[in-house]
Amino acid sequence: MTKAYFKAIMREIWRSKARFFSILLIIFLGVAFYTGIRATGPDMLQAADDYFIKQRLATNSVQSTMGLTKADTKVLKQHADRLTFQSVTYLDVNQLNNNRVVRVAELPQHQKLNRLRVVSGRLPRRANEIVLDSQAKALQPHLKLGSTYRIVSTKALNRQFKRRTFKIVGFVNSPRYVEHVSRGVTNVGKGTLDYLAYVRPQTLKLNVATRIDVQFKNLAKVRPYTATYKRLNRANTADLKRWLAPQAAKRQRSLQATARKKLAPLAQQVATLKQQVPATTPVLVKATAQLKAAQAQVNAIKRPTYLYSTRADNPGYTEYHENTQRVVALSTVFPLFFIAIAALICLTTMTRMVEELRLQMGTLKGLGYSNTAVGSEFMIYGGLAALIGTGLGVLFGVNFFPQFIAQAYGSMYNLPAINVQYLWVDIVVALAIALVCTLGTALVVLRVDLRSLPAQLLQPKAPKAGQTLWLERWTGFWRRLSFNHKITLRNxxxxxxxxxxxxxxIAGCxxxxxxxxxxxxxxxxxxSKQFNELWHYDAIVTRSGAPTAAEKRTLKRPRLYQASLTLKSAQVTVNQAGVAQQTATLSVPERPSRLATFVTLRNRESGQAYHLRQHGAIIDEKLAKLYQVKVGDHLPIKLAGQAAKSIKIAAIAENYVNHFVYLSPSYYRQVFGKAPVYNSNLVQFTHTNERQENAYANTLLKQAGILNVTLMSTEKNTNFKTFDSMNLVVLIFVISAGALALVVLYNLTNINVSERIRELSTIKVLGFYDGEVTMYIFRENFILTGLGVILGCFLGNWLHTYILQTAETNALMFSPGIHPLSYVYSALLTVAFSLIVMVMMHRKLKHVNMLDALKSVD
Structure with a gap:
């Protein structure tokens, strides 16, 4: 390639800079979207991996129904070459002074595992200091550094503390709880934890540890969530169970031996009495009976059950990975739209460029330039646009999209900010796609012209032949059209x-x-659907057991009270291979006939109402989807501390937030073998008022036996704050699609004007005004935009369905409908972009040099 020819190529780029920039911008948008969103999932996973390593998140945990002793830790010490462990002591309390369920845990002297991340303040150093989970600040905004924190629970629980008044010195996050809101289940209060509090050792009066956290050394350098990690952890868990298997029997014997020692004085007393008095003496008879009863209790001490869990059982741990995979799935479909549109536009643009430079190609071939040299101009033109667009797209996309999307998810998870990483495989793929879009389309367009003789190329290409339209055969319609409208349809x-x-x-955008x-x-x-159409209660009251007369009077006393439904409420877990463990609320109404007044159970599509049956349960639609069950199938559910039970599904009802399982009292007795204890009430208010609702809750909590009051207004505000962050992701889609639509319309309109500049100059010479010339083009664009909008409605509906199936979390189901206004807004934006482009084209057409355009090319 000569220096002069290279200058000619650069001159052509500068002459058609608008076209060059439009190709570059389309490549930029496609590459930025592809590399940016593709990097988001790995960036989020890497952030979690780094966080788990830094905070030393345990790989396994062990609990026992009777606590864990030094004998258990002694067994684990024998395998110190394979693992690190740490004993944890905690107590779950129902805070009667603030209506919260709190887990108070003692911090070990040295945090070997599950190290807390300090959000603000510091860790406790003195016995009167306490740090709170950062979720506590969200639930109780008045809690601040330096303020006093009091533990006020039942008398029995209060006696388990050496002190109950503390000074708040910090707010922390635990790596065990990745999710921002959920803190797991408990058998205290309403059944779910609100937040955690951490105190110094020796604060609790517990003689045994509550949990032992374990970290296996062979997983230290293995990335979590991978198949290798899961395989190794299955083997580790099996070893852990094998090592601790003998401990249950030893613990049982130890407890029985301790109990027998306590019985020794009574046994000695009975033996002495037998020697001193007749066997029928009332004192001896009574003492003997007491001894037999006590011995029976000793013999009835069962073996403790050891419970083993992994990271997957931690709230949010598995769901976080699933969300990153959803982002990865979305990173495939959206860039495909961009890439497909970019390829189409590049094909049209390169076709027009080849036609414009046809005379130059003929001249160069006539001067002896080879086909390679002649085609190199187009290859350099397209390749340069692809390289610059790819470079800028990678820099922008990798640094912007992951940060933006991770920030949206940041309100849902307690994880530090992500670190940007360049995934070179994806970058190379993006570059290859960009080069195919430009160089590939150039080669496709050039394949005919490069085979032509110079004499053929030096002649102007014959204009595209007109043809009879099928609309012309509809003579009644065709005759009523004006001349301009006929020309528009023909073109x-x-x-x-x-x-x-x-x-x-336009349809893609x-x-x-x-x-x-x-x-x-x-x-x-x-x-709106969950809290207005499906749930018709304003508060959930949780009691310690069946309702007493005093509790009933307190429940109905305030003026705010309207009606209530008594029910059994408990948290159950659903576990199945391949699906993260789910927590559902088990509800058994005392009077099933009144349930419809408080909860609407219906088919989402048909609206058919469901009622509880004697044999079968009603579950939510999302739970059924997760475990791929239908009406008539069985689903295993597990109450805390009990074996799993199988329930038959009688109906699947509409629901959007969390999971539920409804059973009739008779079916509950059939499944669990005992009558339900009605420990909760759904309460309806006469009206809603935040101050009066809080006063009502405080009144109830003063009554002995009432453990918790959950106000639905508070739940609504807390749960749906996280959804606001999803609007940021929506904003990305709309802005990116709008930018692409603007570029597409500008590029195609610019090509249209360039192709027909002689035609437009001719009608200007014939006396058409500037506005009429613009409308000559705009009418065509408007019709094409309309067709694109119609096709885009169908494509958008399909894409929306795909996103919902991909982006839903396990505890959430999106409403599948699209509002009519959304179609209207999208159409209006597309039309607005079309108008913007025509305004730009109008200015260009006003300054067209008609004489230059009409000069002969012969």
Missing amino acids: LFRYKQRLLMTVLG MAMMIAGFGLKDSIGDIS
Whole structure:
């Protein structure tokens, strides 16, 4: 390639800088979206991996129904070459002074595992200091550094503390609880933990440890969530169970021996009495009976059950990984839209460029330049646009999209900020796709012209032949059209490639905007449907047992009270291979006939109402999807401290937040072998008022036996704050799609004007005004935009459905509908972009040099 030829190539780039920049911008958008979103999932996983390593998150945990002793830790010490362990002592309390269920845990002297991450303040150094889970600050904003924290629970629990008043010196996050809100289940209060509190050792009066955390050394350098990690951890868990298997019998014998020692004085007393008095003496008879009863209790001491858990049982741990995989799945479909549109636009643009430079190609071939040299101009032109667009796209996409999306998920998880990483495989793939879009399309377009003789190239290409339209056969319609409208329709069908490219390009952009707005609708509808259409109660009252007369009077005393439903409420877990463990609320109404007044159980699609049956349970739709069960199938559920029970599914009801299982009292007795204890009430208020609702809750909590009051207004505000962050993701889709739509419309309109500049100059010479010349083009664009909008509605509906199936979390189901206004907004934005482009084209057409355009090319 000569220096002069290279200058000519650079001059062509500068001459057609608008076209060059449009190709570059399309490549930039596609590459930024592809590399950025593709990097988001790995970046989020890497952030979690680094966090788990730094905080030394345990790989396994062991608990026992009777606590863990030094004998258990002695067994683990024998395997110190394979693991590190740490004993933890904690107590779950129902805070009667603030209506919260709190786990108070003693911090070990040295945090070998599950090291706390200090969010603000510091860790406790003195016996009167305490640090709180950061979730405590969200639930109780008045809690601040330096303020006093008091533990006020039942008398029995209060006696388990050496001190109950503390000074708050810090707020922390534990690596065990990745999720921002959930802290797991408990058998205290309402059944779920609100937050955790950490105190110095020797604060609790417990003689045994509550849990032993274990970290196996062979997993130290293995990335979590991988198949290798899961395989090794299965083997580790099996070893752990084998090592501790003999401990249950030893613990039973130890407890029985201790109990027998306590009985020794009584046994000695009975033996002495037998020697001193007749066997029928009342004192001896009574003492003997007491001894036999006590011995029976000793013999009835059962073996403790050892419970083994892994990281997967920690709230949010598995779900976080699933969310990253959802992002990865989304990173495939959206960039495909961008790439497909970019390829179409590049094909149209390069086709036009080849046609414009046809005369130059003929001249160069006539001067003896080879086909390679002649085609190199187009290859350099397209390759340069691809390289610059890819470079800028990678820099922007990798640094912006992961940070933006991770920030949206940041409100859902307690993890530090991500570190940007460049995934070179994805970058190379993006570059290859960009080069295919530009160089590939250039080669496709050049294949005919490079085979042509110089004499053929030096002649202007014959204009595209017109043809009779099928609309012309509809004579009644065709005769009523004006001349301008007939010309518009003829031009539309004359340039079929441009028609197809424009319609597909606009349809793709329209689809992405509809998907974005539709996602916003689906998220927004959750709150209104769940709290207004499905749930018709304002508070959940949790008691320690069956309702007493005093509790009933207290429940109905305040003026705010309207009605209530008594029910059995408990937390159950559902566990199945391949699906993260789910927690569901088990509800058994005392009077099933009144349930419909408080909860609507219906089919989401048909609206058919469901009622509790004697033999079968009603579960939520999302739970059924997760475990792939249908009506008539069975599902295992497990109450805390009990074996799993299988329930038959009688109906699957509409629900969007969390999971539920409803059983009738008779079916509960059939499944669990005992009558339900009605420990809760769903309460309806006469009206809603935050101050009065809080006063009502405080009144109830003063009554002995009432453990917790959950106000639905508070739950609504707390749970749906996290959904606001999803609007950021929606904003990305809409802005990116809008930017692409603007570029597509500008590029195609610019090509259309360039192709027909002689035609437009001719009608200007004939006396058409500037506005009429612009409308000559705009009418075609408007029709093509309309066709693209119509096709985009169908594509957008499909894309929205795909996103919902991909982006849903395990405890959440999006509302599947798209509001009509979302279609309207997307269409109006697309039309607005079309108008913006026409304003830009109008300015260009006003300054067209008609004489230059009409000069002969012969």
